[in-house]
Amino acid sequence: MCHDTTGTYKKIPTGCGKEKEDLNLVKIAQSVGPPTRANCGACHWYGGGGDAIKHGDLDSTLKDPPYSHDVHMGGEDFSCQECHVAHKHKISGSSTTSAVSEGSVSCTDCHDEKPHSDEHPLLKKLNDHCNSIACQTCHIPTFAKAKPTLMFWDWSKAGKTMKVSQDDPYCITTHHKKKGLLIKKQNVRPDYAWYNGKHRQYLTGDSVNLDGITYLNSPVGDISDPKAKITPYKLFSGIQPADAKYEYLIIPKLWGGYWKHFDWDRAARDGMKAAGLKYSGKIKFVNTKMYWRINHEVVPKDQALSCTNCHSYDGVMDFEALGYKDDPAIVGCRFTKRTDHKEKVPIKKLKPKFWRSKKN
Numbered sequence: 001m002c003h004d005t006t007g008t009y010k011k012i013p014t015g016c017g018k019e020k021e022d023l024n025l026v027k028i029a030q031s032v033g034p035p036t037r038a039n040c041g042a043c044h045w046y047g048g049g050g051d052a053i054k055h056g057d058l059d060s061t062l063k064d065p066p067y068s069h070d071v072h073m074g075g076e077d078f079s080c081q082e083c084h085v086a087h088k089h090k091i092s093g094s095s096t097t098s099a100v101s102e103g104s105v106s107c108t109d110c111h112d113e114k115p116h117s118d119e120h121p122l123l124k125k126l127n128d129h130c131n132s133i134a135c136q137t138c139h140i141p142t143f144a145k146a147k148p149t150l151m152f153w154d155w156s157k158a159g160k161t162m163k164v165s166q167d168d169p170y171c172i173t174t175h176h177k178k179k180g181l182l183i184k185k186q187n188v189r190p191d192y193a194w195y196n197g198k199h200r201q202y203l204t205g206d207s208v209n210l211d212g213i214t215y216l217n218s219p220v221g222d223i224s225d226p227k228a229k230i231t232p233y234k235l236f237s238g239i240q241p242a243d244a245k246y247e248y249l250i251i252p253k254l255w256g257g258y259w260k261h262f263d264w265d266r267a268a269r270d271g272m273k274a275a276g277l278k279y280s281g282k283i284k285f286v287n288t289k290m291y292w293r294i295n296h297e298v299v300p301k302d303q304a305l306s307c308t309n310c311h312s313y314d315g316v317m318d319f320e321a322l323g324y325k326d327d328p329a330i331v332g333c334r335f336t337k338r339t340d341h342k343e344k345v346p347i348k349k350l351k352p353k354f355w356r357s358k359k360n
């Protein structure tokens with residue numbers, strides 16, 4: 001999988017790692033080489049059931065991307081391991097969802113902590129922002145630029161046949177009897193959250209919020225945490241089965257189970273037995289959200305977010321949700337309050353200037 005350069009080595013997706021039968025293994029063995037992006041991508045671009053589905057910033061476009069899609073893998077023709085430096089087959093780079101880590105990768109492994117010129121006042125201002133804002137936030141303004149990624153999955157609609165209408169090419173709704181209702185989106189603006197290098201993790205048997213939203217892996221950090229930075233995420237929403245009495249998520253038996261008989265009760269009973277958890281017989285579908293950190297698809301510098309993309313009445317960032325009283329350009333940074341601007345109008349009440357001039 002990692003070293004074949006013929007592009008023919010394939011595993012059986014449901015075969016527990018077994019390779020396909022009709023392979024020319026001699027030719028493959030004679031053609032091994034350092035991993036190409038397609039080698040790593042054979043697994044990482046197709047997670048979650050298809051191209052671009054899982055991550056939002058990793059899909060087969062990265063096989064041969066234009067510079068405008070990704071400056072490193074397009075422009076510089078970087079391999080994955082150029083950033084994910086490996087030592088003795090330990091591939092660095094921590095993931096959003098798994099606790100396993102073989103070292104981390106960061107933009108500042110190669111770039112300066114303050115990469116913008118100090119000589120110009122506005123570029124210097126960008127450097128000041130680097131204490132509180134991750135590089136990715138400004139340099140990956142949207143994700144899933146070339147292929148739609150899965151954003152919403154409603155399991156409660158599985159088991160029946162449904163018709164869905166299709167009108168927006170950037171927001172695609174489909175329905176499958178096995179999976180339920182799915183919404184894929186392309187060219188998506190990330191959600192922003194404080195992140196200090198750790199994520200919480202929902203574990204088997206943890207309690208769920210039966211009436212509200214259960215966050216499965218929220219980032220750790222907030223405005224008062226000096227280590228945390230505002231970081232871009234794909235925020236994935238799900239509706240999935242929970243046990244209404246024991247108040248935890250159900251692990252249904254899908255393969256050879258629900259996908260064969262379409263009976264949630266039976267799938268829950270078999271799945272929970274295998275997982276070693278009690279099942280009350282009462283199912284409630286609950287809302288869950290899952291975070292996926294965005295690290296790839298860095299765009300050319302002239303497309304990075306700049307001053308008024310954030311500091312304006314319709315900026316991309318919800319400063320209040322992030323813990324600021326108002327736009328920090330008015331009220332000051334999190335650790336240095338501004339007192340001279342107290343009397344200014346809150347940014348949300350500002351009207352764009354041409355409205356005023358029209359009145360005149």
Ligand code: HEC
Nearest residue numbers: 001002035039040043080084092093094095098100101102
């Ligand atoms: C055969 C499939 C496969 C191939 C090929 C593959 N990976 Fe992975 N990779 C995985 C799986 C599965 C995980 C999740 C492991 C886990 O749950 O800890 C993973 C995890 C990762 C992580 C997250 C690290 C972590 O500790 O969870 C990174 C980064 C990564 N892979 C990079 C790469 C790179 C770079 C290549 C190519 C050199 C590559 N992978 C090739 C299957 C693959």
Ligand code: HEC
Nearest residue numbers: 037040044072078080083093094095096104105106293295
């Ligand atoms: C320009 C540098 C760069 C390149 C090139 C790159 N990555 Fe990454 N990748 C990162 C960074 C930074 C992270 C975050 C890692 C961390 O926090 O330790 C990351 C994270 C990941 C993760 C974890 C995703 C998650 O959040 O669960 C995977 C998997 C991954 N990369 C796979 C790949 C694959 C496959 C390729 C090649 C197709 C690739 N990367 C190319 C910089 C890069």
Ligand code: HEC
Nearest residue numbers: 107111112113115126129130133134135138301304305306
């Ligand atoms: C607040 C937004 C913001 C943050 C945070 C940010 N950048 Fe930038 N960056 C920009 C903008 C805007 C430009 C384009 C500036 C210009 O027009 O020259 C830029 C330009 C660059 C350039 C090109 C510089 C040049 O002189 O050609 C690099 C490299 C870069 N950034 C890397 C980074 C890295 C690495 C980080 C994190 C340590 C980071 N940036 C954090 C907004 C940001």
Ligand code: HEC
Nearest residue numbers: 071076082083106107109110135136139295298300301302
């Ligand atoms: C393995 C080293 C490496 C890593 C890791 C890395 N970069 Fe780069 N980056 C480069 C090189 C090399 C260039 C091209 C030369 C240059 O412009 O400095 C580049 C160019 C850039 C540019 C300039 C693009 C332009 O239009 O001129 C930006 C912006 C940038 N990187 C941002 C990032 C961000 C954000 C991350 C983290 C997600 C990152 N880089 C991770 C090596 C790296």
Ligand code: HEC
Nearest residue numbers: 122125126132137138305306307310328329332333334335
């Ligand atoms: C990605 C969104 C984003 C971009 C782009 C951005 N800012 Fe900010 N800005 C912020 C955030 C968030 C803070 C608060 C940082 C903190 O709390 O440390 C801030 C703080 C400020 C402050 C108040 C801090 C102070 O020093 O008084 C000013 C002024 C400011 N930004 C101006 C700018 C200018 C000028 C640019 C363009 C060169 C810019 N910002 C680009 C999000 C952004």
